[in-house]
Structure formats: structure tokens, C-alpha cells
Amino acid sequence: MIRVGVIGFGYWGPNLVRNFTETKDSEVVAVSDLRPERLALAATRYRGIETTDDARQLIHNPNIDAVVIATPVSAHYPLALEALQAGKHVLVEKPLTSTAEQSLRLIDEAARRRLTLMVDHTFVYTGAVRKIREQVASGALGNIYYYDSVRVNLGLFQHDVNVLWDLAAHDLSIMDYVLPYQPCAVSATGISHVPNEPENVAYLTLFFDANILAHIHVNWLAPVKVRRTLIGGTRKMIVYDDIEPSEKIKIYDKGITVSNTPEHVHEMMISYRTGDMYAPQLQTAEALLTEANHFLRCIAGEETPISGGHAGLQVVSLLEAASYSMKQRGRPVEIKSIVAAA
Numbered sequence: 001m002i003r004v005g006v007i008g009f010g011y012w013g014p015n016l017v018r019n020f021t022e023t024k025d026s027e028v029v030a031v032s033d034l035r036p037e038r039l040a041l042a043a044t045r046y047r048g049i050e051t052t053d054d055a056r057q058l059i060h061n062p063n064i065d066a067v068v069i070a071t072p073v074s075a076h077y078p079l080a081l082e083a084l085q086a087g088k089h090v091l092v093e094k095p096l097t098s099t100a101e102q103s104l105r106l107i108d109e110a111a112r113r114r115l116t117l118m119v120d121h122t123f124v125y126t127g128a129v130r131k132i133r134e135q136v137a138s139g140a141l142g143n144i145y146y147y148d149s150v151r152v153n154l155g156l157f158q159h160d161v162n163v164l165w166d167l168a169a170h171d172l173s174i175m176d177y178v179l180p181y182q183p184c185a186v187s188a189t190g191i192s193h194v195p196n197e198p199e200n201v202a203y204l205t206l207f208f209d210a211n212i213l214a215h216i217h218v219n220w221l222a223p224v225k226v227r228r229t230l231i232g233g234t235r236k237m238i239v240y241d242d243i244e245p246s247e248k249i250k251i252y253d254k255g256i257t258v259s260n261t262p263e264h265v266h267e268m269m270i271s272y273r274t275g276d277m278y279a280p281q282l283q284t285a286e287a288l289l290t291e292a293n294h295f296l297r298c299i300a301g302e303e304t305p306i307s308g309g310h311a312g313l314q315v316v317s318l319l320e321a322a323s324y325s326m327k328q329r330g331r332p333v334e335i336k337s338i339v340a341a342a
């Protein structure tokens with residue numbers, strides 16, 4: 001039985017506490033938060049749970065084997081580092097840290113101490129995203145043309161990170177999981193509509209060495225909630241709509257065929273193919289429960305993290321490069337230079 005302590009019982013922390021309580025191989029023994037009313041709520045929901053406003057007390061509690069961190073992003077790194085140094089396995093909310101350098105430091109600390117370090121890239125544990133990865137890997141889509149995602153709503157304005165770090169972190173983790181290519185450069189633009197607050201609308205373009213283009217549009221100031229991703233391939237195209245209750249993924253047998261006409265060899269003929277659409281059956285287990293069980297099996301040495309430190313570093317490196325580009329009105333920033341500089 002792995003004994004878990006959760007730091008941060010705000011909006012997302014309660015979901016982690018609930019899921020680690022539901023697994024058969026772990027129990028949540030303590031919760032830490034700075035706000036007394038959140039600790040009171042945790043104590044009411046989970047009789048017998050220890051509560052503290054001092055995260056260090058939880059981290060150094062000898063009865064705790066693993067620490068889960070669901071605080072604002074700026075607190076991820078110091079808490080995760082201290083937990084690893086105290087010999088605890090660590091699961092950190094997305095994005096893993098505020099800089100690539102911090103992610104590298106956590107990866108190094110976990111490796112030296114042979115501890116499990118994971119980041120909560122929740123979507124890679126959903127049936128929908130797993131199905132997309134399977135389709136891309138099997139070659140069913142053919143060669144990938146583009147990855148295009150929109151994640152907008154009237155969202156909670158965060159104060160310590162901009163909309164890219166909050167929302168695009170999801171898209172980048174999904175893209176990294178489903179595409180067999182990594183971006184070589186990024187360009188980002190964004191704007192803030194609240195004085196002295198981070199950007200609340202942003203557009204991110206990702207360039208690849210392969211002939212693929214990716215675009216991510218995120219916005220906390222949209223009148224409707226949209227969570228839609230298009231992935232175009234030479235053979236098939238996927239529409240992933242996370243708002244759809246059941247048919248989240250639709251696979252279209254649509255596309256084009258480019259050929260030369262026999263009479264005019266220099267003229268390109270584009271013909272259109274419109275075949276069937278189907279919506280595959282998806283695994284419906286709650287992503288966080290799948291992830292919690294996976295984290296416990298990684299601690300037991302039975303599995304290797306799907307969203308480990310390196311997956312976290314990849315997302316943070318892209319976000320860091322995007323922030324750098326945003327400051328220069330979208331000037332493309334090479335990814336390698338940022339990772340190397342970190």
C-alpha cells in the first residue's frame with residue numbers, strides 16, 4: 001500500500017485525492033493547503049486524514065511514500081525538489097515546472113535517487129487520446145499534414161501563468177504523445193486584456209523538420225467552450241471533440257489525390273475523396289484513475305512512466321520557447337537552442 005500526501009486542495013487537488021483514495025494500492029494519509037477552509041473541507045470529506053498548512057511537514061512525514069503536488073505552477077519546483085530530496089516519489093501537476101532548467105534538475109534528482117517522477121498530463125490517459133495515438137502509429141492516417149487545436153472558453157484567469165502555460169500545456173502534451181515528430185521551432189503571439197495580468201489569448205505555431213505544421217489557439221475570454229483538434233493525414237483525418245459526450249473521435253476517410261494529367265504532364269490534378277466516417281469505441285475509465293494506477297505501478301517498478309520527467313521537460317521547453325517568441329511578437333524560436341541554454 002503506497003501512502004500518499006497531496007499538496008494543494010484547491011480546484012484540481014480534490015480530484016487527485018479522490019482518485020488516489022479509489023485505487024486499491026494507495027491511500028491518501030495527508031493533505032496540505034495554505035487556506036484553512038480548504039483543509040476543513042478535506043477533513044470533512046475524508047475522516048481521519050491529516051491536514052496541515054505546512055507542506056514541509058507533509059513532505060517530511062515518514063508515513064508518506066509519495067507526494068502529489070497540485071499547487072499553482074510557481075510552487076511546483078521547490079516542493080517537488082524537496083519531496084525528492086526527502087526520498088518521496090512525486091507526481092506534479094502540469095506544467096511540470098516554470099523553466100526547462102528546473103525540469104532538468106528534477107529529472108536528475110529523481111534518477112540519482114531512483115525515485116518515480118511523473119507529471120499529470122491528464123489527457124494522455126484518456127481513451128480518446130490513446131485511440132488517436134494508436135491510429136497515427138498504425139499508419140491509418142498516412143503521412144501527417146497538420147495538427148490543429150482550439151481550446152477556448154470563459155476560463156479562470158490565472159495570475160502566475162499565462163493562457164499558454166495553463167491551456168496549451170494540454171495540447172502540447174497530447175501532440176507530443178500522438179505525433180512521432182518533435183517540433184524544431186515555435187512562434188507565439190498573445191495579448192492581455194487585464195492590466196498587469198498575463199496574456200489571456202494566444203496563438204502558437206509549431207514548425208517541424210518534416211512537412212507538418214501545428215497550430216494551437218487558446219483563450220480564457222471566449223463566449224463558448226471549444227475543445228477541438230483536427231489531425232489531417234494523407235489517408236484519413238481525425239476530428240477530436242472533447243466536449244462530445246460519447247463520440248469524441250471521428251475518423252474521416254476524406255482527402256485529396258494529386259496526379260498529373262496524361263495530356264498535360266506539368267499540370268497537377270487534384271481529385272477529392274469523400275468516403276465514410278466512423279466513431280470508434282473508446283475506453284471510458286476516468287483518466288486520473290488510470291494515471292494514479294499507472295503512477296503506483298511505476299513506483300512498484302512494473303511500468304515506466306508515460307508522462308515522466310522528460311515528457312514534462314518537452315512541454316516546458318516548448319512553453320518557454322513560446323513565451324520568448326511572444327515577447328518578440330512571434331519571432332520563431334528554435335527549440336534546440338532553448339533546451340541547450342537551459
Ligand SMILES: NC(=O)c1ccc[n+]([C@@H]2O[C@H](COP(=O)([O-])OP(=O)(O)OC[C@H]3O[C@@H](n4cnc5c(N)ncnc54)[C@H](O)[C@@H]3O)[C@@H](O)[C@H]2O)c1
Pocket residue numbers: 007008009010011012013032033034035038053054055070071072073075093094095120121122166
Ligand atoms: N490536469 C488538469 O487537467 C488540471 C486542471 C486544472 C488545474 N491543473 C493544475 O493544477 C494545479 C493547481 O491548479 P488549481 O486550478 O487547482 O489552482 P487553485 O488555486 O484552485 O488551487 C491551488 C491550491 O494550492 C494551495 N497552495 C498554494 N501554495 C501552497 C503551498 N506552498 N502549500 C500548500 N498549499 C499551497 C492554494 O492555497 C490553493 O488552494 C496547477 O498546476 C494547474 O496547472 C491541472
